[in-house]
Amino acid sequence: MFLHLQDEGYNGNKLSGRARGKAATLIYRFKSIMQKVDLSVTLCSIPLRNPTILASGILGTTRALLKRVAENGAGALTIKSISTEPREGHNNPTVITFEAGMLNAVGYSNPGMHAAAREFSDLQEIGVPVIASVIGTEHEDFMRVVEGLSKIQFSAIEIPLSCPHTPGFGLLSGQGTPESTFKITSLVRKATKLPIFVKLSPNSPELCTAAKAAEDAGADAITAVNSMGPGMAINIDAQRPVLGFKVGGVTGDALRPIAVRCVYDLYKAVKIPIIGVGGISTGRHAIEMMMAGASVIGIGTGVYYRGIDVFRKVSEEMALWLQKNGYNTFRDIIGVVHD
Ligand SMILES: Cc1cc2nc3c(=O)[nH]c(=O)nc-3n(C[C@H](O)[C@H](O)[C@H](O)COP(=O)(O)O)c2cc1C
Numbered sequence: 001m002f003l004h005l006q007d008e009g010y011n012g013n014k015l016s017g018r019a020r021g022k023a024a025t026l027i028y029r030f031k032s033i034m035q036k037v038d039l040s041v042t043l044c045s046i047p048l049r050n051p052t053i054l055a056s057g058i059l060g061t062t063r064a065l066l067k068r069v070a071e072n073g074a075g076a077l078t079i080k081s082i083s084t085e086p087r088e089g090h091n092n093p094t095v096i097t098f099e100a101g102m103l104n105a106v107g108y109s110n111p112g113m114h115a116a117a118r119e120f121s122d123l124q125e126i127g128v129p130v131i132a133s134v135i136g137t138e139h140e141d142f143m144r145v146v147e148g149l150s151k152i153q154f155s156a157i158e159i160p161l162s163c164p165h166t167p168g169f170g171l172l173s174g175q176g177t178p179e180s181t182f183k184i185t186s187l188v189r190k191a192t193k194l195p196i197f198v199k200l201s202p203n204s205p206e207l208c209t210a211a212k213a214a215e216d217a218g219a220d221a222i223t224a225v226n227s228m229g230p231g232m233a234i235n236i237d238a239q240r241p242v243l244g245f246k247v248g249g250v251t252g253d254a255l256r257p258i259a260v261r262c263v264y265d266l267y268k269a270v271k272i273p274i275i276g277v278g279g280i281s282t283g284r285h286a287i288e289m290m291m292a293g294a295s296v297i298g299i300g301t302g303v304y305y306r307g308i309d310v311f312r313k314v315s316e317e318m319a320l321w322l323q324k325n326g327y328n329t330f331r332d333i334i335g336v337v338h339d
Pocket of ligand 1: 160251
């Protein structure tokens, strides 16, 4: 499907007759494949046109950006995490790349819940479900942010208990222990009727116990995983760590095998669906994550590596793989590697 247009007579401005014919045939063939393979899915009663979700912290900062990601094929979108008060985050540089992914220490920069409520006041025009991501330092903060955003038409609430590089939040304040996970999830459960997704850390030795605690407290799905680490990159010429915060979360290719293993373990530990996140940038990666047990998948770093239309690309590649391997729907491959 991903024809090399240069090989087919593309001269940079227009297609030759032969290339146009070939492109039309391929588009026709692709459309008929997409018709046969069903990529739609219902996640906790939320209908999605395909199983790709924009991960939190990546392009989810404004309504206009959300709209662009939706136009580029995402099945659902997660906004950047929101706290009660505005936060500046860590000093630059906050995001760098390395050979196998990214290191980031953004530090949860966000405009706070009141500004966020204004920014996301009208989500109708986005056209796909939007998931809020809420954070806090105190357990009750999560509930306050949910209440602060309650007038906005979000489709679900995600609560990350797993950030590895922001003091006061996530791993650095023990929010991902089974006990805290249970308390925070219970408070959010009281504050909203929307589906709750609890986002856990690949670092956690108590990953499955924490997921079970979330399930017991009323979570509707587990998002697995957040960035791993923290890790560090050093500029040897300057003889200093590169990131402003010195250390940051590892994402992208380097995270994928860890994320796949986490999802594999979680699939046996909980009954609620798993949103598999970590290093997915191709259809094959998405299928691998689903075979481990994910019902849908999130994409973050993949946006950097393959562009904003990575969601469309991943969906198309999934559809082609499924069709080639005799499946009408990806639902048949979820968890197939389990005995
Ligand atoms: C620059 C950047 C910012 C992020 N910010 C957030 C955030 O605000 N909240 C959150 O829950 N996760 C955040 N994450 C983690 C991602 O949502 C995702 O869990 C992680 O990047 C792994 O997926 P990936 O390998 O596809 O990027 C961030 C990741 C990156 C790279």
